[in-house]
Each structure stands twice: as structure tokens, then as C-alpha cells.
Amino acid sequence: MNKRVLIVGAGIAGMEAAAGLSSLNYEVLLFEKDEKPGGHLKNWERLFPTQRLGSEVLEFLEKGIGETVKLISNTNIISAEKSDKNFKVVSDKGDVWYGDALLITTGYDLFEARKKEEYGHGIYDNVFTSAELESLFLNKKELLTHQNKKPARIGFIHCVGSRDKKVGNVYCSKVCCVTAVKQAIEVREKLPECEVYCFYMDLRMYGMHFEELYNEAQEKWGVTFIRGRLSETAENIDKSLQIKVEDTLLGRPLRMTVDMLVLMVGFVPSKSTTMLGKEVGIDFNSNGFLKTMDEHTSTNITGKPGVFVAGTCTSPQTITNTIIDGRSAALTIHEWLSKSGTV
Amino acid sequence: MKSKDFGYQAIPPRHIDYDKNDRTLFYFLRRREPSISICFSCGSCSATCPANENTPFSFYRIMLYIRRGEKLQIAREINKCMLCGKCRLVCPKGVNTRNVILITRDFLNSGGQ
Ligand SMILES: Cc1cc2nc3c(=O)[nH]c(=O)nc-3n(C[C@H](O)[C@H](O)[C@H](O)COP(=O)(O)OP(=O)(O)OC[C@H]3O[C@@H](n4cnc5c(N)ncnc54)[C@H](O)[C@@H]3O)c2cc1C
Ligand code: SF4
């Protein structure tokens, strides 16, 4: 009989790992709490750095799963444990499944922007998050202020909830710099009259073609980059926003009125990631993500034999990295199952 | 002593002479207040600093002067701070800003050994 692998979370990592394991002839049960697989990718219209559609990547992943993977959706896994020889997962409805190995791909949550109260999300009308802007793009909604006005000026704020000891997250979320560049270009495409500013501390354009996208944003689209971190937002009577930053390259305080502010929210481990990690009894790294055995050589292995991890439940990652990590998890699980047989 | 006016002035060189500069204060501070080393010049301190409102005064620049050993600039700037502590509340890196200022002042007042 084919061995069975349980995968919790049908985001990019879970889907790609499922595809790999199923082509290696394992029986795969892929659990997803939402109605549809895809995770956060479902919410992004176009992707950096190429501006291709997110739905194309989703199609690729869905094709990988095909008919052979058993996708069990609308199923929230609330507990997972090692029982005797195998692994057991339980859903919130009390359903139980068993398998020979367990892969956790429960992903990330967005940093809750209102935790940075001084930035005004949830307090002022026209403060948005990057994810909210993405949802406007995805649903083909017009880009308007809360007062139905075409914005004349938009500011993007980098590092919201990342690299910030005050909120407890000292790490960089990796994808938000280039996402801001991508979204800034999209705003300029849709609203050629609208001025766009990005407020950053460091621009992390580490990926292939990221730097070109950054150049394009400036040269072709006239996006302005100002080095400085937002200190606070205040609302004007007309609901536009006053922002205060130190322009650190000129060494002078800067004030600006914008019609909309977009906060580039970072990654935090998803609630399920934290909960299941504790349930199964695996370790967390210093940033609260799931700890891998070795940051260079064993990215999918945990301290518990038979429990594997992949994707953004272990660290902030781009889609490319997540796909690679999912694929690598499939091979790692295959190696483990073919060597040790069972637990 | 006033130098003779030849119709032009010898302008002090603009470069930071890293080989000659004296960074004793930085090494001293690094031991007493290690958080000085993790400042990434985001400017949040200055954006909230009341001393920076009307006159140029910038805490993160002072830290850079300290790191580079630009003593003249440090001495010129360090007493403008009112020690209100607002910068410490906003610093995303958790730099103990007030302590940096206090230690620097002590150091300078005691002749900087
Ligand atoms: C605003 C924004 C824009 C981005 N744009 C890009 C881009 O253009 N290009 C790019 O490369 N990257 C982009 N990213 C990054 C990208 O979103 C991630 O790399 C990717 O989503 C990670 O996939 P994942 O599978 O690890 O996690 P997730 O997408 O979080 O998927 C986890 C899945 O697990 C499910 N799940 C969790 N817990 C349970 C449970 N207990 N039971 C059942 N199911 C569960 C969730 O419902 C979800 O479907 C962007 C990120 C942000 C914030
Ligand atoms: S990727 Fe950029 S915006 Fe995101 S946390 Fe890192 S430096 Fe900040």
C-alpha cells in the first residue's frame, strides 16, 4: 500500500509539495481551511517582478495537484500529533485522519496594521494596507479615496510591522519593498496624474529583476523615493493626511499632505502555524516562525522525526522561494519515508 | 592667533579623515551602551525631536559623528538635546538614546579620557 502524507495548508508551499509527493506515488491528503486552495496568492492580482497575473501561478499549482491529490477543503485542522507509528490530525469538526508523515505549510498572517496606532490605520479613512490596495486591483475597483475622490498624491510606507522592536518583529519581511515598487507603478499606470512617494529606510531589491523594476519605477513612472521612516499621521478636515518624516538624506524634517497612505504590512507567523507548532511539539525560531533543523542544509526538517515544514510558516518568502521550498519538502519527505519506512 | 589675510582662506579639508580621527568615544560608548551600534539612521528620533523643529539638530547624525570620530561636530551638537526622551519611545531599534547623550556629555565634560 502507498504511504500517506498529511499536508496542512493548501497555499503555495502545500500545493507544490502535494504535487511533488503525488508524482512520487504517495497518497496525499491536503487540508485547507478555506473553500479554495492558493492561500494569500488568491488575493494578489499581479506579481512582482514581472507583473504577470497571480492567477497564472495558481493555475500552474492547481494543475500540479490534478486529480490524484485529495484536497480536503473547508477543513480547519486544529490539532496534530504523533500517535504510535503514525500521525494524526483532527479538524475543528472532530474529523480525524492518519498518515505516515506530516507536512506543515500553514503560512503567514499579515501584520495587523492598527497595532501601529500612530500610523492611523482603522482610525483615519484613507489609510490602507498593501493587501487592501491589492484587493482593489484584483476586484477591478476604481482607486478612490473614502470620499470618492481621485487621489492626487499617494504615499507608500515601508517596513510596517517589520524591523521594529517596538512591535516585537525585528526581522525584514523581504517582499514588501518590491511589492511597494510594483504597486507604485500600478498606481501610476491607473492614475497618471497621481503623484506617488515611497518612504523607505533601506530598499531591498535583492532578487533577479527587482533592481530593474525599481529603476523603471523612477525613470518611466516618476515614482519618488524618500529615505525616512514615518513618524506619525494626522487627518486634515478634508480627510487628507498629514505625514511627518525625517528626510534622512537631507537631514531635515519633512511634512507632506497625501490623499491616501498605503502601509506595507509585513509577515507574522499565522495563528495556525503557532498553534500547530505547539500542538506537535516542534521548536520555534527566535522570530516565532517554525524552526528548521539547519538554516542552510535542512530547511524542511524539524526536531521531530516525520514532521516537516515548508513555505512561509518558517520565514518570510517570495513565491519563487515558496515553490522551491515546497518542492524540496516533497523530496525530503520521500527520502525519509523510503529510508525509515515508518516512524 | 589670527593668520595673515592673503586674500584667500585655507579651507579645512572636507573629507572625514578616518585614519586620523579619534574614535575613543565610540569605543567607550560601545562598551557602556552597546545599542549605539544598531542604529540604522532611520531618522524616527529626529522626526519626533522637539530640538529639531526650528534649529538643525539631529540625533542620528550625532551618532554618526561619534562613530566616525568627528569630535568637533559632536561637541557642537551634543548640548542641544533637552533629554526629553521622545526619541527613545519611537526608536524601532530600541537604541537607548538618552543614555548615549548622557554618556557622551560625561565623557566630554571629563576631558574625554
Ligand atoms: C501584499 C503582498 C503582496 C505579495 N506579492 C507577491 C508577489 O507579487 N510575488 C511574490 O513572489 N510574492 C508575493 N507575496 C508573497 C506571497 O504571498 C507568499 O510568498 C506566499 O503566499 C506564501 O505561500 P505559503 O503557502 O507559504 O503561505 P500562505 O499563502 O499563507 O498559505 C497558507 C495556507 O494554509 C492554510 N491554512 C493555514 N492554517 C490551516 C489549518 N490549520 N488548517 C487548514 N488550512 C490551513 C491557509 O488557509 C492558506 O491557504 C506577497 C505578499 C504580500 C503580503
Ligand atoms: S522588504 Fe523592505 S519594506 Fe519589507 S521589511 Fe524588508 S526593508 Fe522593510
Ligand code: SF4
Ligand atoms: S530612531 Fe533609533 S534607529 Fe532610528 S535613527 Fe534614531 S536612534 Fe537610530
Ligand code: SF4
Ligand atoms: S531626548 Fe534629545 S534627541 Fe531625543 S527627542 Fe528629546 S531633545 Fe531630541
